[in-house]
Amino acid sequence: MKYLIAEDEIDLQQSIVKYLNRDGNVCEVASNFEEASEKVALYDYDVIILDINLITGSGLDILKFIKKEKKSLGVIIISANNSLTDKLEGLDLGADDYITKPFHLAELNARITAVLRRGKFGGNDILEFNEISIDTKSRSVFINGKDIALTRKEYDLLVFFISNKGRVLSKEIIAEHLWGDNSDLLDNFDFIYVHINNLRKKLTVEGSKYIKTAYGSGYKFMED
């Protein structure tokens, strides 16, 4: 996949590039408004990660341009502003998703893959990993064609794992993904263990042993 990362904070921009490159994606960067506008106009991307507050202009104007030109690319807005109006304005203008700083790269990656899966970018709402196939529209999971019953959290976990396959996910990242801002209410991570263990059992029964432990307390979804 080909991404454009329009972010004026170079450190953040480079970190995103590094994380996304692991899947063999092609990442191009734009460090200001003019560069971003030019690249959007000249080249085709699958997804643009667009900071609203670019140093020389507003990311929302780039979004307007993309929509005016009817460009077929997913747009994920990054904002330092956790304001609902910004979020709504971005989504009203046709952004596909919205993420507030600070965010986990795993979370951003999950959002990108979700955008890519949506039909309009040639995706088919199906997420696959070897014998596992997930229909994200009907939220159903199949292993070798067999319907597997998962709880809501187990399903969310599995999608998150597959979206970030091969990457280490700490309990903190997983907790934030599953419970968002309420994750600070978790007195301990027992709940995550419960959900992960249940999911692991359900997958293992079908022969899919992909949930590995990393560094003793983290997880990694991968083939042996």
Place this chain on the structure above:
Amino acid sequence: MTKKTKLIKKTSKTFLLTGLVLTILSTAVLYFYTKYLLQQEIEEELYSIEARIVDAIKDKKELFSLPPITEIYKVEKLKPQIFKDTLIYDPAQKEMEVFREFTTYETINNQIYQITVRDLVVENDQILIAIVASTITIFVSAFLFLFYFNTARNIKLWSPFFKNLEHMKRFSLTSNQTIELEDSDVLEFSELNNEIKTLTNKVRTDYENLKQFTENVSHEMQTPLAIIQAKIDNIINDNSISDKQFEEITSIQKDIQRLKILNQKITLLTKVDNNQFDKVESVNLINLISMKLQSFKELSANNIVFNYKEELVVSMDVDLADILINNLISNAIKYNSRKEDILIVANNKSIIISNAGNAELLNPEKLFLRFYTETNNKQSIGLGLTIVKKICDLYNFNITYYFKEQKHFFELTFK
């Protein structure tokens, strides 16, 4: 604290007290002065009568005593003159009367005479009654008139002051209205107005600046946090770290999360302050709580029991309703000391949330203050209940805390 009295009442009181003291003093002075004058007059009269008697004796006139008015005796030796008061029975009035008596000894034609002259004295109580009655009449009428006149004048004079006081009471930092003060032709009032205007403007600018600053700080913190977060996410995917390092690094994530939540809450508080939540509609709180409980179930081992009989619908912003309920339930979860059931009871005008606790809070009045916390619970930032209070204030809901039977209670009442 001393007792507070109203200005007009206070000035009237002073006026009346001064009046009373003045009346008493002047009555006393008048009484003694009149008494003195009368005595002087009587004594002069007695001297004059005595002089006439002496003259009469010299002229060898036939003299006779007329007790008690005049008494003349021949005596052996001279004695000093005396003035004194004496009581003598008056047959006409059938009572004892006070007489002023003047006794003198004169040598006339080689014969010593004792001459005593007396005159009826106006009685003290009579003078006193007359004086007190007249002064009281004069003073009371004068004071009553002055009192009403002054009070009316004072009220009129101070009216700009009282009106402006009311304006100041209604002044709110958070509203954008500048304070409207009534001008007055009294120089001091006019000066006071100017000072108040300067002061309120200054306070408001400072408040706005502080608010803006808080917003900016929390906004500016997001990007560095995002960079730290992103770098950590990459570090844990490098193969070169140890399990121990992984532990350490991921625990930093918890702190980033805390800062992130802190930022969100500060921004939220500012927005509630700025009244930026305006999606007011009818919110069914029973549905909202039931929905919240579903998501809390996947998050906490605490069992939450929800009892309600009636629907509870309030008019408020949907997002704020969500935050209000969320904060109250998460507070109960965080501080549920003995993993007992958390109880939520709702009726058509209130919600009561209770959780187990070990002891009453030390400073329940500080409960809703920013960053106030009585535990060193790391999960607690100390803004959750402040936000609850802010939201309640915004919609005139009432939130109270109490401790009963080893439980903390939060009662939310809707009007």
